[in-house]
Amino acid sequence: MDELHSRQFLISVLGFCEEITVSIIPLIRDGYGKRDAISVCLLSPKSDWKCYKVSEIADIGRGRVISSKEIANQNNPQYPVYSSQTSNEGVMGYLDNYAFDGEYITWTTDGANAGTVFYRNGRFNCTNVCGTLKLHYQFDAYYCSLVLANVTKKYVSVNLANPKLMNNTMAAIKLYLPPFQEQKRMAQLFRKMDENIILEHKLLLSYQKQKHYLLQQMFI
Numbered sequence: 001m002d003e004l005h006s007r008q009f010l011i012s013v014l015g016f017c018e019e020i021t022v023s024i025i026p027l028i029r030d031g032y033g034k035r036d037a038i039s040v041c042l043l044s045p046k047s048d049w050k051c052y053k054v055s056e057i058a059d060i061g062r063g064r065v066i067s068s069k070e071i072a073n074q075n076n077p078q079y080p081v082y083s084s085q086t087s088n089e090g091v092m093g094y095l096d097n098y099a100f101d102g103e104y105i106t107w108t109t110d111g112a113n114a115g116t117v118f119y120r121n122g123r124f125n126c127t128n129v130c131g132t133l134k135l136h137y138q139f140d141a142y143y144c145s146l147v148l149a150n151v152t153k154k155y156v157s158v159n160l161a162n163p164k165l166m167n168n169t170m171a172a173i174k175l176y177l178p179p180f181q182e183q184k185r186m187a188q189l190f191r192k193m194d195e196n197i198i199l200e201h202k203l204l205l206s207y208q209k210q211k212h213y214l215l216q217q218m219f220i
Contacts, residue, residue, distance in 0.1 A: 014214045017207045024204045031197045038193070042186050043147055045176035055171035057144070058133040062109070062167060063099070063126025071095065084108045084129040086116050098123035103141040105133040107152060107165065114163040115156040117149035131167055140183035146190060147175050 054060070066081050077094035085092060086108070101123045108116045110129040119142050126132055133148075135141045155173055156165045177183060 010214050010217055014211060017211045017214065021204060021207045021211065024200055024207070028197060028200045028204065031193065031200060035190075035193050035197070038189070039146070039150070042189070043150055046178065049176040049178050051174050051176050053171065054133065054148070054173045054175065057139045057175070057177075058105070058135045060167050060171055061132040061134070063128050063130045063132065065128045066092075066095070066125060068093070079123050079125060081125045081127060082106055082118070082120070082130050083127045084111045084113055086113045090118055090130070092127070095125050097125075099125045100132065103135065105135065105141055105145045105148060107131045107133075107148075107170065109166060110162055110164050112163065115152035115165045117145055117152055119145040131165075131170060133170075138180045139177070140180065140187045142191060143183040143187040144175065144177065146187075147177065148173070151175070 063082070066083075071077070071081060071093035074094065074096045076096050079095050079098040080091045081093045081095055082090040083092040084090075090106070090108075100120070102121070104120045104124075106118045106120055106126060108114050108129065109131045121141075133141075133144075135144055151173060152165060152170075155169050156163050157169075178186075
């Protein structure tokens with residue numbers, strides 16, 4: 001393929017990537033909009049829901065001090081370390097071993113992101129600025145993480161130089177929850193919506209990387 005045809009081919013593929021990128025963005029925006037609307041309906045307390053303190057539905061814990069030096073000195077790092085950050089799902093690195101295994105809810109205890117809630121499932125580690133909740137039987141961790149995420153920010157101590165949401169405060173937070181089977185049904189719905197949004201984000205990132213690569217090729 002001569003240089004002219006090669007360039008025309010790159011321009012054609014670049015145009016295709018641009019069209020796909022432009023079409024994905026509204027899908028993501030629409031997905032978030034639908035999720036927000038459904039959240040208002042399905043996460044808002046109903047008159048027949050029961051009120052629980054977090055301490056009544058979960059075992060409350062916390063991670064440990066994990067330094068960047070410890071992370072750098074691992075031999076076969078494969079288990080994520082979750083910290084106070086919220087970018088990259090809170091992952092700050094990986095260790096050879098793990099401290100937690102299974103479904104948990106974690107939250108950021110200190111700093112600008114205090115009160116941010118995540119659902120976790122698998123083997124992982126947490127730093128000392130990351131609180132953990134192990135839900136009791138008959139409480140769906142995914143659904144409870146969504147309900148909790150809606151209320152935690154108002155319990156953060158923001159009148160401090162370093163905002164905090166400590167374990168004792170988390171323990172006293174009250175949540176209104178439907179029966180377990182209803183929790184599971186609603187969790188399945190939210191999981192599906194979240195999976196679709198994540199997939200669309202991955203597609204968008206993939207085409208954006210492809211566009212970047214093609215642009216680089218055009219100016220070689």
